[in-house]
Amino acid sequence: MRLENKIALITGASKGIGKAVAEGFAKEGAHLYLVGHKDKKGLNEVMESCKSKGVTVNGGLFDVGNYTEIERLMEEAGKNFGGVDILVNNAGIIKPTPLLEISPQQWDEVIKTHLYGAFYCTTETVRRFMKDKGRGKIINLCAPAAVRGSIGVADYASAKGGIYAFTKNVARELSVYNIQVNAILPVARTRMTDALAEFQGFEGERFFHLADPTVLVPSFIFFASEDSDYVTGQILTADGGMMC
Numbered sequence: 001m002r003l004e005n006k007i008a009l010i011t012g013a014s015k016g017i018g019k020a021v022a023e024g025f026a027k028e029g030a031h032l033y034l035v036g037h038k039d040k041k042g043l044n045e046v047m048e049s050c051k052s053k054g055v056t057v058n059g060g061l062f063d064v065g066n067y068t069e070i071e072r073l074m075e076e077a078g079k080n081f082g083g084v085d086i087l088v089n090n091a092g093i094i095k096p097t098p099l100l101e102i103s104p105q106q107w108d109e110v111i112k113t114h115l116y117g118a119f120y121c122t123t124e125t126v127r128r129f130m131k132d133k134g135r136g137k138i139i140n141l142c143a144p145a146a147v148r149g150s151i152g153v154a155d156y157a158s159a160k161g162g163i164y165a166f167t168k169n170v171a172r173e174l175s176v177y178n179i180q181v182n183a184i185l186p187v188a189r190t191r192m193t194d195a196l197a198e199f200q201g202f203e204g205e206r207f208f209h210l211a212d213p214t215v216l217v218p219s220f221i222f223f224a225s226e227d228s229d230y231v232t233g234q235i236l237t238a239d240g241g242m243m244c
Contacts, residue, residue: 002225004029007081011035011064011121012091014042016190017141017213021088024217025224026050026057030086033077034059037091056081064091065112070120074128083129086137086224089118089163094192096152107155114159118166122181131177138174139223140167140183142235144243147185164235171233180232182223187239188213211240 008025012018014036022034023046032050036043040061050057058080062073077084093113095106118140130136144150145157146164163183171181189210219238222228237243 001029002221002227003086006030006085006224007033007077007083008086008088008224009033009035009077009084009121009125010088010090011062011117012037013046013059014039015046016192017186017188017216018088018090019046020213020217021090021220022046022050023053024214024221025086026053026055028221028225029055030224031056031081032059033057033080033084035064035073035091036061037063064117064121065109067116067120070117070124073121074124078128083133084125085130085133085135087121087125087139088220088224089121089138089140091117092141092156092159092192094153094156096198097155098152099154102155110155111159111162114156115162115166118163122166122170126174126177126179130179134178136174136177136179137224137228138170138179138181139220140181142167142183142185144185144187144239148243167235168233175232180223180228182228182232183235184216184219184223185235185237185239185243186213186216186219187242188216215240 003025008030010018010022013022013034022032034047047057062069140163142164143160145153146160167181167183216238219236
């Protein structure tokens with residue numbers, strides 16, 4: 001029970017990596033505030049699954065790219081748990097599109113969901129819950145496209161590249177408050193990899209042999225637990241060796 005009685009706020013928790021992390025944290029004793037965007041049914045299923053492990057779970061649907069929504073989210077999390085010890089900035093979208101066909105609207109939506117969402121959630125969580133307490137754990141999500149070229153994901157890759165830099169800089173600034181900020185660069189089969197595989201056609205077939213998101217959970221638990229108290233500003237690649 002390495003996260004016993006800790007309060008974790010996880011965005012993008014209705015499916016994929018967020019779902020796996022929520023269930024993994026619940027097994028380790030963390031109480032959860034889970035955030036989805038539009039998939040109420042999926043979020044409810046994850047919440048019930050986590051509750052069955054004996055922890056307190058609450059949550060709701062919010063647009064992490066909208067600052068007003070994040071203010072409302074933080075108020076609700078505060079009312080339910082009184083604070084947040086662990087923040088996982090996992091919410092994200094991908095819309096594989098050739099560069100010259102990406103509209104300004106799509107660019108804005110993808111960047112806001114990933115990069116603005118991480119910024120909004122991080123700053124509000126720290127201001128409201130972590131700064132005065134003098135401790136906290138923040139885990140961001142990076143992606144292979146942030147550090148190597150790909151096709152059809154210029155908007156997504158730019159957002160994830162921003163999160164890479166955001167993690168490094170925020171870790172440096174928040175170290176004075178004993179808040180560790182790290183990121184995981186994961187590779188596992190999710191709806192995002194399926195969408196990219198479909199877009200890339202034959203080249204994308206390699207995605208169908210990826211591991212289930214549950215293999216990533218130990219990496220998240222490490223960054224969320226006291227085991228990582230001396231680790232901050234790091235980007236951990238959890239990909240089964242794909243980027244070697």
